[in-house]
Amino acid sequence: xxxxxxxxxxxxxxxxxxxxxxxxxxxxxxxxxxxxxxxxxxxxxxxxxxxxxxxxxxxxxxxxxxxxxxxxxxxxxxxxxxxxxxxxxxxxxxxxxxxxxxxxxxxxxxxxxxxxxxxxxxxxxxxxxxxxxxxxxxxxxxxxxxxxxxxxxxxxxxxxxxxxxxxxxxxxxxxxxxxxxxxxxxxxxxxxxxxxxxxxxxxxxxxxxxxxxxxxxxxxxxxxxxxxxxxxxxxxxxxxxxxxxxxxxxxxxxxxxxxxxxxxxxxxxxxxxxxxxxxxxxxxxxxxxxxxxxxxxxxxxxxxxxxxxxxxxxxxxxxxxxxxxxxxxxxxxxxxxxxxxxxxxxxxxxxxxxxxxxxxxxxxxxxxxxxxxxxxxxxxxxxxxxxxxxxxx
Amino acid sequence: xxxxxxxxxxxxxxxxxxxxxxxxxxxxxxxxxxxxxxxxxxxxxxxxxxxxxxxxxxxxxxxxxxxxxxxxxxxxxxxxxxxxxxxxxxxxxxxxxxxxxxxxxxxxxxxxxxxxxxxxxxxxxxxxxxxxxxxxxxxxxxxxxxxxxxxxxxxxxxxxxxxxxxxxxxxxxxxxxxxxxxxxxxxxxxxxxxxxxxxxxxxxxxxxxxxxxxxxxxxxxxxxxxxxxxxxxxxxxxxxxxxxxxxxxxxxxxxxxxxxxxxxxxxxxxxxxxxxxxxxxxxxxxxxxxxxxxxxxxxxxxxxxxxxxxxxxxxxxxxxxxxxxxxxxxxxxxxxxxxxxxxxxxxxxxxxxxxxxxxxxxxxxxxxxxxxxxxxxxxxxxxxxxxxxxxxx
Numbered sequence: 002x003x004x005x006x007x008x009x010x011x012x013x014x015x016x017x018x019x020x021x022x023x024x025x026x027x028x029x030x031x032x033x034x035x036x037x038x039x040x041x042x043x044x045x046x047x048x049x050x051x052x053x054x055x056x057x058x059x060x061x062x063x064x065x066x067x068x069x070x071x072x073x074x075x076x077x078x079x080x081x082x083x084x085x086x087x088x089x090x091x092x093x094x095x096x097x098x099x100x101x102x103x104x105x106x107x108x109x110x111x112x113x114x115x116x117x118x119x120x121x122x123x124x125x126x127x128x129x130x131x132x133x134x135x136x137x138x139x140x141x142x143x144x145x146x147x148x149x150x151x152x153x154x155x156x157x158x159x160x161x162x163x164x165x166x167x168x169x170x171x172x173x174x175x176x177x178x179x180x181x182x183x184x185x186x187x188x189x190x191x192x193x194x195x196x197x198x199x200x201x202x203x204x205x206x207x208x209x210x211x212x213x214x215x216x217x218x219x220x221x222x223x224x225x226x227x228x229x230x231x232x233x234x235x236x237x238x239x240x241x242x243x244x245x246x247x248x249x250x251x252x253x254x255x256x257x258x259x260x261x262x263x264x265x266x267x268x269x270x271x272x273x274x275x276x277x278x279x280x281x282x283x284x285x286x287x288x289x290x291x292x293x294x295x296x297x298x299x300x301x302x303x304x305x306x307x308x309x310x311x312x313x314x315x316x317x318x319x320x321x322x323x324x325x326x327x328x329x330x331x332x333x334x335x336x337x338x339x340x341x342x343x344x345x346x347x348x349x350x351x352x353x354x355x356x357x358x359x360x361x362x363x364x365x366x367x368x369x370x371x372x373x374x375x376x377x378x379x380x381x382x383x384x385x386x387x388x389x390x391x392x393x394x
Numbered sequence: 395x396x397x398x399x400x401x402x403x404x405x406x407x408x409x410x411x412x413x414x415x416x417x418x419x420x421x422x423x424x425x426x427x428x429x430x431x432x433x434x435x436x437x438x439x440x441x442x443x444x445x446x447x448x449x450x451x452x453x454x455x456x457x458x459x460x461x462x463x464x465x466x467x468x469x470x471x472x473x474x475x476x477x478x479x480x481x482x483x484x485x486x487x488x489x490x491x492x493x494x495x496x497x498x499x500x501x502x503x504x505x506x507x508x509x510x511x512x513x514x515x516x517x518x519x520x521x522x523x524x525x526x527x528x529x530x531x532x533x534x535x536x537x538x539x540x541x542x543x544x545x546x547x548x549x550x551x552x553x554x555x556x557x558x559x560x561x562x563x564x565x566x567x568x569x570x571x572x573x574x575x576x577x578x579x580x581x582x583x584x585x586x587x588x589x590x591x592x593x594x595x596x597x598x599x600x601x602x603x604x605x606x607x608x609x610x611x612x613x614x615x616x617x618x619x620x621x622x623x624x625x626x627x628x629x630x631x632x633x634x635x636x637x638x639x640x641x642x643x644x645x646x647x648x649x650x651x652x653x654x655x656x657x658x659x660x661x662x663x664x665x666x667x668x669x670x671x672x673x674x675x676x677x678x679x680x681x682x683x684x685x686x687x688x689x690x691x692x693x694x695x696x697x698x699x700x701x702x703x704x705x706x707x708x709x710x711x712x713x714x715x716x717x718x719x720x721x722x723x724x725x726x727x728x729x730x731x732x733x734x735x736x737x738x739x740x741x742x743x744x745x746x747x748x749x750x751x752x753x754x755x756x757x758x759x760x761x762x763x764x765x766x767x768x769x770x771x772x773x774x775x776x777x778x779x780x781x782x783x784x785x786x787x
Contacts, residue, residue: 064734064776085734088777107734107776109680109694130682132754151684164692164736168685287502289523291544292561299557301502307770314707314737341457341478341500343557344707361525377700377772380780383457383500384481387773 008331008354011238015321018236019368024280025325027393033284033364034304035389036375038066040074042278043371047078050233050270053248057266060104062231063089065271065372066279070392072096075274083269087114094121106190106269108133108149108165115140127190127228129167134175138182145187146179147228148172150213152191152206166191169209176217176224188226188264189213195272196318197232198241200250207251211258227255228267235276236369238319244273272372279371281309281320281388285363286339297333297352302365305338305345309370309388311377313347321368328356340383401724401747404631408714411629412761417673418718420786426677426757427697428782429768431459433467435671436764440471443626443663446641450659453497455624456482458664458765459672463785465489468667476662480507487514499583499662501526501542501558508533520583520621522560527568531575538580539572540621541565543606545584545599559584562602569610569617581619581657582606588665589711590625591634593643600644604651620648621660628669629762631712637666665765672764674702674713674781678756679732690726690745695758698731698738702763702781704770706740714761721749733776 015021024037050059060083061075067089072082076098083106084090093103100122108129115126119141126141128134129149137146151166167175176186189210193202207227214224229251234241255263283304290298304310312318322336331354338345355365378387408414417430443452453476454468460482465475469491476499477483486496493515501522508519512534519534521527522542530539544559560568569579582603586595600620607617622644627634648656676697683691697703705711715729724747731738748758771780 062734067774067777084777086732086777088774088779090777092777107732109730109732111677111679111696130680132682133680163684164730164739165734166684167682171683171685284504286504287523287526289525289560290564291556291559292564303504311772337502337557339479339500339502341455341558346557375773377775379704379770380768380773381460381481382770384460384477384479384483384485386481 008356011321012323015323015368018277019280019323019366021323021366024282024366024393027391028282028364031282031391033282034302034308035282035391036309036370037280037282038068038071038371038390038392039278039280040070040392043071043074043275044078046270046274046277047075047080049244050268050273053244054251054266054268056263057229057268060106060228060267060269061274062106062269062271063093064376066275067092067376068390068392069096071275071278072098076102087117090118090121090123104267110136112136112140119144125187128175129165129172131175131178134179134182134184138179138184142183143185145185147188147190147226148175148186150189150191150206150209152193152202152209169213172213173216176213176222177220180222186217186222186224188224188228188267190228190230190267192230193232195231196234196237196241198234198239200242200247202232203229203251204254207254207258214264224264226265226267228269231269231271231273233270233273235272235372236321238321275371276369277371279369279374281367281370281374283365283367285359285361285365288334288361297335299337300334301337301339303339304388305340306347307338307340307342307345307379307382308385309374309378310338310347310367312373316348316351319348319351320370322353323366323368324355324359324363326356326359326363328358330357331355332357332359340385342383401749404714405716408716408761411670412673412716412759414716414759417675417759417786420784421675421757424675424784426675427695427701428675428784429702429763430673430675431461431464431764431783431785432671432673433463433785436464436467436668437471439663439667439670440468440473442637443661443666446637447644447659447661449656450622450661453499453660453662454667455499455662455664456486457769459668460485460769461783461785462489464668464671465491469495480510483511483514483516497660503529505529505533512537518580521568522558522565524568524571527572527575527577531572531577535576536578538578540581540583540619541568541579543582543584543599543602545586545595545602562606565606566609569606569615570613573615579610579615579617581617581621581660583621583623583660585623586625588624589627589630589634591627591632593635593640595625596622596644597647600647600651607657617657619658619660621662624662624664624666626663626666628665628765629714631714669762669765672762672767674760674763674767676758676760678752678754678758681727681754690728692730693727694730694732696732697781698733699740700731700733700735700738700772700775701778702767702771703731703740703760705766709741709744712741712744713763715746716759716761717748717752717756719749719752719756721751723750724748725750725752733778735776
């Protein structure tokens with residue numbers, strides 16, 4: 002595809018989706034860089050998920066975007082919350098969320114933190130190791146535990162490696178041990194990888210769950226729940242199937258493997274819930290040519306890898322980027338951030354194209370920037386402050 | 395080398411260097427994770443550099459560690475400062491640093507920032523593009539400018555890509571244009587890549603400078619300065635030559651190319667100045683085996699990629715890691731951070747070994763963690779707060 006067509010395609014497909022004119026108007030007079038959140042998108046995402054998977058309990062993965070207005074909104078809608086740390090937990094308590102709506106999904110925890118969670122009323126914990134299980138048994142006696150399975154993450158834009166989960170044999174033994182330790186072996190979880198574009202990844206994981214459900218039943222352990230994890234996609238440059246496709250496939254995998262004995266289903270959307278609810282607005286600081294013969298230019302923005310665009314690492318997540326300029330021709334650019342750090346480059350292999358009339362001082366709008374952005378800003382690397390956030394009303 | 399030997403080697407070579415017992419004692423009773431700074435190391439590094447390169451003006455690269463006590467200390471020692479943003483500039487003014495000791499080394503700048511710097515008294519700017527040069531001419535008339543050359547960064551642990559600098563032909567034209575615009579074409583700069591282990595990289599860069607000095611002299615432009623940039627190493631696992639070697643080679647390259655017509659020399663150490671002045675102290679939260687057959691274990695710490703260990707990206711920077719445990723045998727570990735993010739893994743290919751008696755709750759000490767750590771902490775990803783900093787007195 003020629004560079005020019007790439008830009009027109011992005012513009013035509015995203016300008017309406019993100020309500021571009023409204024974002025531009027809202028942004029006027031505000032100093033860049035910043036993130037604009039549109040909460041209506043979060044509502045729509047929540048409702049669509051509820052409609053498509055009505056049997057699933059939704060646990061919003063707070064880490065995707067912990068903005069208080071998003072938490073409050075989802076709490077009002079009836080969501081539960083998946084948290085990663087005692088700090089997120091305290092923030093949720095502060096926002097008035099009841100601990101029985103919170104699941105502690107991090108398999109890495111200190112004993113004293115578990116004790117604190119338990120004291121506050123949390124009764125549901127993820128685990129994937131003997132050591133962690135024993136800590137839960139000691140500090141949160143009688144709680145429900147769910148076991149995180151390893152799954153291979155193919156075709157995910159942000160794959161999850163082997164940091165979390167364990168081999169099914171390990172999980173089998175953990176469930177037996179959990180019961181001995183007085184805990185309730187409640188269910189299984191897995192995560193197919195964030196921005197997972199291949200729906201079939203869930204099939205294999207659900208098949209593994211079924212296998213463990215059966216094996217453990219023979220040992221007198223009746224698991225009741227499957228946590229389908231995250232992985233539902235948001236709307237970046239590389240297209241994905243629709244939510245409807247994901248949901249109907251998940252349902253068919255579940256009924257294929259479990260028939261009428263359907264377990265309780267949890268789901269932990271993060272990126273899906275908030276990705277398309279954010280636009281990062283940045284200014285072009287400098288455009289330069291490095292040598293006479295170079296067929297593209299370098300474009301330096303006032304936003305970068307250390308101020309919210311961390312997920313451009315490895316150019317994995319490709320944001321749809323729009324601008325106000327219009328021309329018949331386009332120019333190609335490498336995109337870099339404002340720091341003196343040479344790792345602060347967003348896209349060097351993948352070249353974005355913009356209308357030729359674009360210039361220093363023009364603004365760029367990164368669509369689908371609602372997930373995993375501002376909260377990963379550094380506290381002040383090279384002196385640059387963290388990305389500001391505005392909620393568009 | 396066997397895993398056990400690797401750990402002993404690290405311990406034996408670093409325990410004394412970092413004054414391990416003193417760090418352990420200082421850390422007692424403080425909640426992990428945190429960074430301990432030892433300012434005496436900064437003094438020693440500054441003095442050694444001054445002794446080895448007495449003719450060079452030292453501009454400390456503030457971004458490497460902007461801690462106020464380090465800035466104050468280096469100011470007192472007589473250092474100048476290389477800054478990357480208006481925010482670092484304001485912080486330095488706040489600390490009482492005079493603007494004539496500040497060089498604005500970032501080639502990416504907004505017009506209004508240049509105007510602000512000029513108003514405050516900064517008269518020395520880096521540049522590498524026509525557009526930036528014109529902005530400097532408009533907003534900081536009559537200032538000295540130095541031009542940043544592209545150099546290939548081979549053999550550097552943290553190479554710099556082509557984000558900064560331009561081809562010599564571009565630089566040549568920029569210098570001529572600078573004069574026309576009423577600026578003072580003052581000198582050249584380059585950066586051979588951070589933690590540069592091959593001293594000869596400076597030779598080629600200095601040769602390029604000489605070539606440009608001569609070419610521009612023919613056009614009536616007499617450059618006066620060479621900024622040797624950063625790149626001097628700190629003390630990680632992979633050994634480097636000593637400072638004495640770097641300094642003597644640099645001197646010989648300079649005198650080889652410039653003879654008695656030695657230009658004024660600037661140097662911008664960052665990592666070198668502060669790297670060995672910091673130790674990150676962390677706690678082991680969890681040790682687990684993912685499957686029965688795995689020959690190593692996973693070790694999860696309460697510090698990670700998002701709380702100061704950003705430079706473990708790609709496992710480029712390998713910190714010497716010590717612990718208090720002692721055993722005759724060792725175990726091998728993958729090292730990961732505490733968040734639910736699977737990119738929060740410090741070392742997965744390179745396995746660290748520790749004494750077998752190490753256990754959850756034990757502390758690890760990351761030596762040479764004074765540069766590029768705490769200030770890259772996220773503002774709170776997964777809820778975890780930025781890395782705390784203590785100055786050891």
